[in-house]
Amino acid sequence: MSIADRVQVHEVQTLSADWYVLKKTRFSFRRSDGAWQEQWRETYDRGNGATILLYNRDRRTVILTRQFRYPAFVNGHDDLMIETPAGLLDAAEPEARIRAEVEEETGFRVGTVEPIFDAFMSPGSVTEKLHFFVAPYEPQDKVGAGGGNIEEGEDIGLLEMDIDAALVAIRSGMICDAKTIMLLQYAALHIFR
Structure with a gap:
């Protein structure tokens, strides 16, 4: 199973797009026991x-x-x-x-x-x-x-x-x-x- 099969994105908010891009995402992740757990994470995207x-x-x-x-x-x-x-x-x-x-x-x-x-x-x-x-x-x-x-x-x-x-x-x-x-x-x- 791909990790992509264990992630469901529900909502993405852009918090800042000034210097780089800061987003807040609400998603569900399927845990190892099979249960889905909703989480919020912020990601800072500055490029590779x-x-x-x-x-x-x-x-x-x-x-x-x-x-x-x-x-x-x-x-x-x-x-x-x-x-x-x-x-x-x-x-x-x-x-x-x-x-x-x-x-x-x-x-x-x-x-x-x-x-x-x-x-x-x-x-x-x-x-x-x-x-x-x-x-x-x-x-x-x-x-x-x-x-x-x-x-x-x-x-x-x-x-x-x-x-x-x-x-x-x-x-x-x-x-x-x-x-x-x-x-x-x-x-x-x-x-x-």
């Missing part, structure tokens, strides 16, 4: 995205970004977030979008990108599925200033870190972004063994 970790195996370094994130700030994070470059797909294919995004944010033009996995980052309330990539870089691959798109409010700094220092930064709480932690752990297991 992609993220990438640039790495230099010989130098044992990775490229990360630093930027202000208001939701993290209001939840007590009083610093810039250290993250892997990322962005929404905006109807583009994941690989094409991440190539453009990494150059916009970091100034690096990447060659081969390797898709490694997809993941839902907060499936209890956010619809977004994130496509994860890794790519090697060399210092001469930096072709632009980076910094992000000022019209989108971006003010992105660049950070080149030793992989071991990045892993310590996870343990210390300096790096606390989920997608970045996932990619750094992947790199520790598969790239910088």
Whole structure:
């Protein structure tokens, strides 16, 4: 049986369609025991995205970004977030979008990108599925200033870190972004063994 056979949508209300789309849905879900249970859930739809970790195996370094994130700030994070470059797909294919995004944010033009996995980052309330990539870089691959798109409010700094220092930064709480932690752990297991 498909999960679609266990869901009956009764009502969908759009609560906000400003920055992204916030909906409230009343539905019934058929439980494992066969009983139908009515529920209400809010879903935040911001579209799907992609993220990438640039790495230099010989130098044992990775490229990360630093930027202000208001939701993290209001939840007590009083610093810039250290993250892997990322962005929404905006109807583009994941690989094409991440190539453009990494150059916009970091100034690096990447060659081969390797898709490694997809993941839902907060499936209890956010619809977004994130496509994860890794790519090697060399210092001469930096072709632009980076910094992000000022019209989108971006003010992105660049950070080149030793992989071991990045892993310590996870343990210390300096790096606390989920997608970045996932990619750094992947790199520790598969790239910088």
